[in-house]
Amino acid sequence: MNIEWTEAIEANVRYFRNPLWLKSYFDHVHRDAGFRERWIAAAGVLDDRIVVDVGCGPGNVFATLGGRPRRLIGIDVASEALEHARQLGYDPLLADAQNMPLSSGIADLVIVNASLHHCNDMSAALKEAARLVAPGGLLVTDHDPQLSAWNFKGPGKWLWDLRLRLYHWAKIGFHASLEEQSVALASEIHHRPGDGVTRHFFESTLRPLGFDVEIFPHNHRLGANVLHGGWGKADFKYRLGQRLSSIEPDAPEAALSLMCRARRRLPGESPLDRQDVEAVI
Numbered sequence: 001m002n003i004e005w006t007e008a009i010e011a012n013v014r015y016f017r018n019p020l021w022l023k024s025y026f027d028h029v030h031r032d033a034g035f036r037e038r039w040i041a042a043a044g045v046l047d048d049r050i051v052v053d054v055g056c057g058p059g060n061v062f063a064t065l066g067g068r069p070r071r072l073i074g075i076d077v078a079s080e081a082l083e084h085a086r087q088l089g090y091d092p093l094l095a096d097a098q099n100m101p102l103s104s105g106i107a108d109l110v111i112v113n114a115s116l117h118h119c120n121d122m123s124a125a126l127k128e129a130a131r132l133v134a135p136g137g138l139l140v141t142d143h144d145p146q147l148s149a150w151n152f153k154g155p156g157k158w159l160w161d162l163r164l165r166l167y168h169w170a171k172i173g174f175h176a177s178l179e180e181q182s183v184a185l186a187s188e189i190h191h192r193p194g195d196g197v198t199r200h201f202f203e204s205t206l207r208p209l210g211f212d213v214e215i216f217p218h219n220h221r222l223g224a225n226v227l228h229g230g231w232g233k234a235d236f237k238y239r240l241g242q243r244l245s246s247i248e249p250d251a252p253e254a255a256l257s258l259m260c261r262a263r264r265r266l267p268g269e270s271p272l273d274r275q276d277v278e279a280v281i
Contacts, residue, residue: 003096006120009077011186016057016078021180026058026084030113030143036064037223039113042216042261043140046072049108054097054129055115059085073107075100097125105134114143116197117190123205130209130262139211139262146217147196148253149234149242156245157193163237202260211262212272217255231255 003009016022039061046067053061056074058081074090075097076082082092095101097112097119110129119125126141133139152160190196199215206213218226219234226232231252233239238256239249247254265271 002099002101003077003094004098004120006189008118008120008187008189009096011183012118013078015180015183015187016076016081018180019080021183022058022080022084026060026063030060031064032221034221034223038218038226038259039065039140039142041224041227042142042259043109043111043138046109050106050134051109051111052102052107052129052132053090053111053113054100054125055112055118056085056090057081059088059090061111061113062090063088073102098128100128100132102132104131107132107134108137109133110137110139112139112141116141116144117195118187120189122190122197122201126202126205127209130206130211130264133211133262133264135264135266137264139206139264140260141202142259143257145191145196146253146255146258147194147198149238149247149256150191150193150196151245151247152193152241153245156241156243156247159244160193160241197258199258202258202262206260206262207271210265210271212265214261216259216261217252217257218259219256226259227261 046062046065046069048068048070050071051069052073052075054075056076057078059074062072072090073093074082074085075093075095076085077094077096079094082090082094086092097115098121110132112126112129116122116125130139202215203213216226217231219232222230222232232255234249234254234256242249242254
């Protein structure tokens, strides 16, 4: 086991070590119908495929998507989360997403959901996930914050910081206790105003590795229409923060998340240029 024990990784482990927090996360995070519809549209069904879920946590993705994969490997740094995932059907592997002890090209599908922004080096984690994809296979990532949507400044940044107190006062989600709020936020090292992922990040990382890359900006809880150019509207609190930060809330650059679907080309296969990829969708 070779894990880089950063503050964010230690916070992630601490979060899932708490059984109440783990259960709440599993019950409520990424378990909605829109999530399932979007992922099935992007990745296809899991039946008879070798699937690696990087940063699987307690197993939310498989619990939501279902199916009968040939093999389902779940990778995480939190042993308590992995034990929960094992009970759902995962083969658990305690490992760092930036250095996974798996052979290259083993997977038909590599899933990286809401994981990159917890890693110290997002580029290294993305490259490591890409290494596992077999020729013709897919790498699909989602629920990492789009930098341009979260680049709050001035009054928008002040309001965004104030929300933490209001959420705690209202006992909303993981903000119910100050301890849980603090640990959860410490684990999200790249999910902060002025940080996040971009289209260029995915394309510049994955295209040189032999992938054709599609990027789908979207707001939360949308389904398959995301893959056909829909990005929806964010909740009022995000839109207000964006307007106060001179961000146009109805633009695709203001969509809160980026989904990336990348296919590793077969040997001898020509790359699709960006216009070809957009024509496909």
